[in-house]
Amino acid sequence: MALLEDLNWRHAVKAYDATKKVSKENIDKIVEAARLAPTSSGLQPFKVLVVENQELKEKLVKGALNPECMRDCSHVVIFAAWDRYTEDRIDNVYDYTTDQRGLERGRFGSYTDMLKKIYLNQPAEENFAHIARQTYIALGLALAQAAELKVDSTPVEGFDNNVIDEILELEKLGLKSVSLMYVGYANTPLDWIAPMKKVRTPKEDFLIEFK
Numbered sequence: 001m002a003l004l005e006d007l008n009w010r011h012a013v014k015a016y017d018a019t020k021k022v023s024k025e026n027i028d029k030i031v032e033a034a035r036l037a038p039t040s041s042g043l044q045p046f047k048v049l050v051v052e053n054q055e056l057k058e059k060l061v062k063g064a065l066n067p068e069c070m071r072d073c074s075h076v077v078i079f080a081a082w083d084r085y086t087e088d089r090i091d092n093v094y095d096y097t098t099d100q101r102g103l104e105r106g107r108f109g110s111y112t113d114m115l116k117k118i119y120l121n122q123p124a125e126e127n128f129a130h131i132a133r134q135t136y137i138a139l140g141l142a143l144a145q146a147a148e149l150k151v152d153s154t155p156v157e158g159f160d161n162n163v164i165d166e167i168l169e170l171e172k173l174g175l176k177s178v179s180l181m182y183v184g185y186a187n188t189p190l191d192w193i194a195p196m197k198k199v200r201t202p203k204e205d206f207l208i209e210f211k
Helices: 001-008 024-035 056-064 067-072 087-100 109-121 124-148 161-168
Strands: 045-053 075-082 151-154 175-184
Touching: 024 045, 024 075, 024 124, 045 056, 045 124, 045 175, 056 067, 056 075, 056 161, 067 175, 075 124, 075 161, 087 109, 087 124, 124 175, 161 175
Parallel strands: none
Antiparallel strands: 045 075, 075 175, 151 175
């Protein structure tokens, strides 16, 4: 029940207290939850970037639709996906995996050949869409970990990806931003949604069972 209680506790914070900072220990736990997230074929086709530097956050604000939250939160966490699958990227992941497991490289060659046949021939838009979806699993687990730590957070898709990518020079890394996560502690008087009842679709309308 602890996880459900944590999820009931959390909400998408609308105002942060700029004077309160999240400890490095807790940021590390949030990032670790994202790192441990499952991904399709175990490829982990994304990076997590953490911005604490206030000067850099001020630059990123130009791409935010909720600039006050970005400016005042403790850290901005960026989930940035590979710009596309490549043969080298797939091989590098599976070479690392076999090395870590004490297996011969190429042990999963037939499987990686199948992945390459599927992904490398996809149109760029379809290819990136599949990669981007993987980041949302990690975002969800990061939000859950923050809630368990009683650290406030806000998941964000409302931002100008081009601005964020340009400022962080993500193209040089072969990455594109997908989503953000503001992390910090709420400014309670200004966080207008905090006193409101948490509302979700009723279970009877949400769940479809086949027994």
